Amino acid sequence: MRIGELSRRSGVAIPTIKYYLREGLLPPGTPTAANQAVYDDEHLRRLRLIRALVDVGGVSVSATREVVGALADNAPDLLRLFGIVHEAVMPKRRPDPGSPTWTTAREQAARVVDDNGWFVHPESPSLDLLADALSALTSLEMTTILDHLDTYTSLAQSLAATEVGYVLRDPDEARRLELVVLGTVLGEALFGALRLLAHQHESAVQLGFASSATGVGAGLEGADDGRHVEPAVAPRKGLREQGVTDVEQR
């Protein structure tokens, strides 16, 4: 296929594809003439991967280049790939790591890991990330949250065990590498969305609104002022069954 079809099938605009080619995110097509080239399904797949990382995972274009580069390399080192992905999900804007508050939080981060018996490189950037969160919380005197650190760590460990498990258990080498990337990046997006939805549910339940039509997602909904018309979902607690059915307006 040529670039037009690639664009149509991926939903990515031609100039954007050209941009990704320039930036080295996408390997060049195989040339058929001086100024013609064809692309294959690998390109299509790669393009979808790029969009997933950029759009869903919020990974920057340059970090995406590193990640897909590592995937394409004969770099079958899972641990190294993990490291690259972890770098890729680091936010660009971070609090000043120079302040004494931060340094203290950084020590605390090391202690948290230690207390859980986690085996982690002592200079892992993720420790800095943890320190960022801890220092922000302590500087705002929100230690209430830190009282539940154990819950956070044990849930994080459960999730990680599951995720690492399904990555390592996959029989296909190439897929395993992709699973590292997608499990880390899209797994975060997936869990994040579910967490927000669960927040809505839990807040409704714990506030006793569980059987009214009011949910937490109502936030900024256009002009309707607060309470709103009956949503199509009938609150029934029975799990499982009943497919898509009444959820289909929008």
Added chain:
Amino acid sequence: MRIGELSRRSGVAIPTIKYYLREGLLPPGTPTAANQAVYDDEHLRRLRLIRALVDVGGVSVSATREVVGALADNAPDLLRLFGIVHEAVMPKRRPDPGSPTWTTAREQAARVVDDNGWFVHPESPSLDLLADALSALTSLEMTTILDHLDTYTSLAQSLAATEVGYVLRDPDEARRLELVVLGTVLGEALFGALRLLAHQHESAVQLGFASSATGVGAGLEGADDGRHVEPAVAPRKGLREQGVTDVEQR
């Protein structure tokens, strides 16, 4: 205090503070003369909150304005605040919600929520977020991950129950509002960092590297080539215990 001290005490540059004032993130100081004003501890606290949301939480300046606006309002509606925060954490760049793949994923998202008996507004933006992740995963044929959706949902619910619990249980009304914001935004950062650290640990353990000095964070570490000096972490598996205890320095 005046702007210079505010800057020194918060670590935020004066022009940035002025910018936040212009943008309405920070309320103006109380004027003492035609062109002089003083700021109080509330301003300092607000400023720290802003930096936490922007730097740690990755929230945009405009979304931060909405959030702090809602906090300052006599808008004591927890559910509405939840909604505003959920809007605030939506990424700016999202996949095209027009494609048929996405629409299917969106239906699937509704089904997931339904199957768990979650009580969620049927037009919650978080459902779109979930659909983004689901559609990316299915378009990449990574249904391996989706096989573990139940794990994701139940862990998300556990986390949410804890978080909503400590928010609602706080006796102080104003703090409760802040906890909604910080629990959602910084809680995500906190959990995300812990998840990455747990990934490192779990991958080391499940690959059998648990007692070597090699961890997953080694990824891009400068010039040191692979193996490195003994980390300070003694791997011991005992989770739990040790509560907050040593969490109290700032």
Added chain:
DNA sequence: GATAGTGGATAGTGGCGCTATCCGTAGCGG
């Protein structure tokens, strides 16, 4: 041979989060 599409290169755009500069006034030590 007309028309649409292609690859390659270069330049431009829009948004975002600041940052720099200027100006006239206020505070404050002497």
Added chain:
DNA sequence: CCGCTACGGATAGCGCCACTATCCACTATC
């Protein structure tokens, strides 16, 4: 009262990022 620094307010500019637009010579297809 002088002189200095700091302040507040306003306006303009900057740097980065992820595209997007335009141009060109050439190719594919009808």
